[in-house]
Amino acid sequence: MIKTIIHKSRHIFARTMTTQQQQNHQQMFQTKLLKVDPTSISFASSTGEPIFSDLETQTHLEEASALLSTTDNVVAFPTETVYGLGGNSFNDESIKNIYKAKNRPADNPLISHISSPSQIPRFFSVEIPEIYKPLIAKFWPGPLTILIPNVSNSQISQFTTAGQDTVAVRLPSHPIARALIHLSDCPIAAPSANASTRPSPTLASHVYHDLQGRIPVILDGDNAQVGVESTVVDGLSSPPMLLRPGGVSLEQIREFGGELWKDVVIAKKLSDDSLEPVKTPGMKYKHYSPTAKVVLVKDEDSIAEYIKEHGLEPDQTKLALLTCETFKGENFQGIVQSLGKSKAEISSNLFKALRYLDEELNVELIFVEQVGLSDEGLAIMNRLQKAASENI
Template sequence: MRCPLILRYPLRLIPKTMISPSFSPEPIQAQFQTKVLQVRKDSIIFGKNDLLPVITDKETEDNLNIAAAELVNTDNVVAFPTETVYGLGGSGLRDESVKAIYKAKNRPSDNPLIIHVSSIDQLKRKLLPEDVDIPIVYKDILERFWPGPLTILLPIYPGSPVSKLVTANQNTFAVRLPSHPVARALIAMSDTPLAAPSANASTRPSPTLASHVYHDLQGKLPYILDGGACEVGVESTVIDGLVKPPMILRPGGVSVEDIKLAGGEAWKDVILAKKTAGKLEPVRTPGMKYRHYSPTAKVVLFINCKDGVDAIHKYLQTENINSKETKIALLRSINFSTKDVIDSNIYLQRDLGSTGQQVSHNLFALLREVDELGVDLILAEGIDETDEGLAVMNRLSKAAIQVIDGIDI
């Protein structure tokens, strides 16, 4: 039986007392009675220069202590909310913890992870040599977007404590400082930089609710911190300022337009990396390789299709799909018909939202919702690839097995 430690100081002072689970290349089977622990983000307060939070709700503080102690005293992983999606966190400094992440998700080991820190102080103290600072190219961008949904690439220096399993043996590592109070408090209270991909089974849509995590990973982790719905709804933007011109490796919660504006002259010529890496090509950030964000049902993405009525009818006819026999879900966004029914036999319809921000927030939750209602086919309307739309379309195009372009109809 575990005895949770009630702590008001960084957990790095606690000795490691529990035996780590042995590593196997096979995904782990159910081995935990997964507990969902409630936490209130509004009870967690970080002052501007605070390294540890003030927590006004006892249940929240107790549950954060339980999860933090688990991260320090074992090599197990825990799930927690961030402003983007729920993360599956383990120490980014211990190989066994990183192995536990890969096993719980059944994630390919050459798909690198992002390290999450609670402060720039922790980043410098835990991950960088004493005489090394964050490259100046990131200075203005970090002042604007940290804490927040932005990840940067940093060099791996000689003697780096970052597990090679985090980086997939590459010479850079990805790091971000989340703004969600629960995530930041957990990392600060454990004083442990956390490797934390999205807390879903590999290839599935990312989780934006604790219930999504439980659905995918029940029995594969001891604790899920339930802090409510994630605000942004898609993962962080990943940028590489170590190359010229700088690159956006993955679009996400911070738009390209905002990167250029905040970054100034050094970022005015920023370029987008290609969406998907080749099978044998190493990648420096998650989301560039393998199938991602996909529900069980087949997803078809529609772009440039105006109100969508003609495009949907033509698609169903061309593919010889009988909407009376096939359960179809329609996810509408900005331009598709607002009529109550586009096709009288479509099983259900949902609105993704009328702005890029709303679509970003709702995307993964609605993909999961309609999938769990047992549909066979999901028809989704794309949006313009500006601002939040670039990240939305990056995810939708990877979830879809087919794209219908209205220009060709």
């Protein structure tokens, strides 16, 4: 029997982790950066067991997996999308430590990561619903998250699901993530490994900037390639819904999902004060924002108009422009950086560029060229609209 949504769980979470408690969370750790080499890992075809050719990588992964399986601690690790902050999905205290480290709203559910589809019935006591099988066949391992029923005999922590009747599940393709999950032998709940509302991290240095002293270990596996979080779909609703755009495009869902996904609809964003339950991360709350002000622009002429209307002095205000598909930035009086010409490049470089301009160059105002909504563009604009103060 599927659980009904537990509205009172918000009050449980509120008592357990108030905003003030999260803000007062003391720096308790000497955060260790442990180097791991994703190219040194292969997997046994029959069991999915990781095989290591580098002893340092194996030792560091075993240390991190022991933290997840035997303690209440959390670990930051790379995935193909962004770096994640992982805790044991079955362990209430481990999940609370994710929320505390990030200062994350407690009604925002977490995605549980697995290393094999066979772990779904073992970990969550349900079979994979038929509607997902064509998408799983194409996109797992990869940047796709599905919602499955949260059944009464599941071990999943209510803090992982925010007390809801569904569980969000993903099978990442990054070798470090897959090996960590396999060695831990538990589903790993992992939002992005950043301070809440900050741009998502695509490098271990981004994680260290935000969470140094708040977590014990960061596994440094170089750059996360996709650059935006996973796509989240809900095949339990009718019609099925795209809850969060990400590394798998809407067009790909329709193409490879078959007849059952041809009428997929895009879920509306919830306001921050909405009482409606949040099914997945990204549907609510401000996200992805640097300290610098971000302004989205459709054409280059509007930049000069904006600067004039707001009385900005380019020689006194540190300005930057992130170009995408068409902007040249030839007459812009500030820092000009290209995110790439293809949407895949733009997606991969977006968060890294926002953090570089904000944290390294101390830019005050960042103009960003808008992109079309086809393919990866829907996910790119979803993130930019949440990061931006204005859209002109």
